[in-house]
Amino acid sequence: MDYRHRPVMVEEVMSYLAPAPGDVIVDCTLGGAGHSRVIAGGIGPEGVLIGIDRDRRALEAAAVALADAPCRVCLVHGDYGDIEDLLRQLGHGAPDGVLFDLGVSSHQLDAAERGFTYREDTPLDMRMDQESQLTAAHIVNTASVRDLERVIFDYGEERWARRIARRIVQERQKAPILTTGRLVQVILEAAPDGATRRDGPHPARRTFQALRIAVNDELGSVRRGTEGAVRAAACGARIVTISYHSLEDRIVKELFRARERPCSCPPSLPACVCGRRKALEVITRKPVRPSEDEVRVNPRARSAKLRAAIKVLGPGEDE
Ligand SMILES: C[S@@+](CC[C@H](N)C(=O)[O-])C[C@H]1O[C@@H](n2cnc3c(N)ncnc32)[C@H](O)[C@@H]1O
Secondary structure, three states, X not given: OOOOOOOOOHHHHHHHHOOOOOXXXXXXXXXXXXXXXXXXXXXXXXXXXXXXXXXXXXXXHHHHHOOOOOOEEEEEEOOHHXXXXXXXXXXXXXXXXXXXXXXXOHHHHHOHHHOOOOOOOOEOOOOOOOOOOOOHHHHHHHOOHHHHHXXXXXHHXXXXXXXXXXXXXXXXXXXXXXXXXXXXXXXXXXXXXXXXXXXXXXXXHHHHHHHHHHHOOHHHHHHHHXXXXXXXXXXXXXXXXXXXXXXHHHHHHHHHHHHHOOOOOOOOOOOOOOOOOOOEEEOOOOOEOOOHHHHHHOHHHHHOEEEEEEXXXXXXXOO
């Protein structure tokens, strides 16, 4: 299957990331290199593009897409949550820009055998990194009813989480739930009549999102990755994130705010005495949204929110 993924908000990414000739730029979510190909043109022959992905198929597709890139390219298989260790091992120095285009790619969703989609009947997998151990089938067949409810409610914001969790546990006692098709069936049986409106989102959408987030510890990686990027980046570096749901966007928003205004002194004090230093200047007061034209040609862009900040301390100075 060809690697298909249309990059989101490319012009906005280039404007906020502002890659300059000779820069070291880290694309933490390389995917099919849609953003990276454009960034490569901005940093030129003296520049270094470091591309990270936990999906080996994405790295293979990106290697082809970047074969004629006009800069030095370094592709790494790993979790961007470990960005500081990965950068240390590569030894290219502090990055001048870091991009996170969070979540799954269209390719991962469309490749039915990866088990991310509720639209096909395939093994219940959902691993972005196929070398990792934890699959969606493992969670669905071993987690307690309370843990399932918590995952489905917290990560899927699914109001019927309790009913779905209970039904999963009942059904798996008859036979393990090993396919996306059977899980969809269980969810449909658990959802009350009326929750399965023909014009609304698919009733399995939220539970599938929740399991995907849990299998890949997506929120943990976003937290560690963005914090690591802020610590590792050079003074003046730009950090740009695109998120697709409120849980990941909230993590970025709160981290940016905490690093822009770290002072913990009571407002009654005339001057700061806590000594915490501002590490970031946020340059998107509100999240930047895609244009209507973009959403028309790429519906996946609809929920995208871009945030950007400039590092105002040197690497590690804020620790
Ligand atoms: C939305 S896609 C990125 C698409 C890319 N910007 C492009 O234009 O082609 C997200 C990519 O990030 C990868 N990814 C998600 N979480 C990751 C993590 N914690 N560490 C490394 N890669 C991750 C996924 O495997 C996927 O390929």
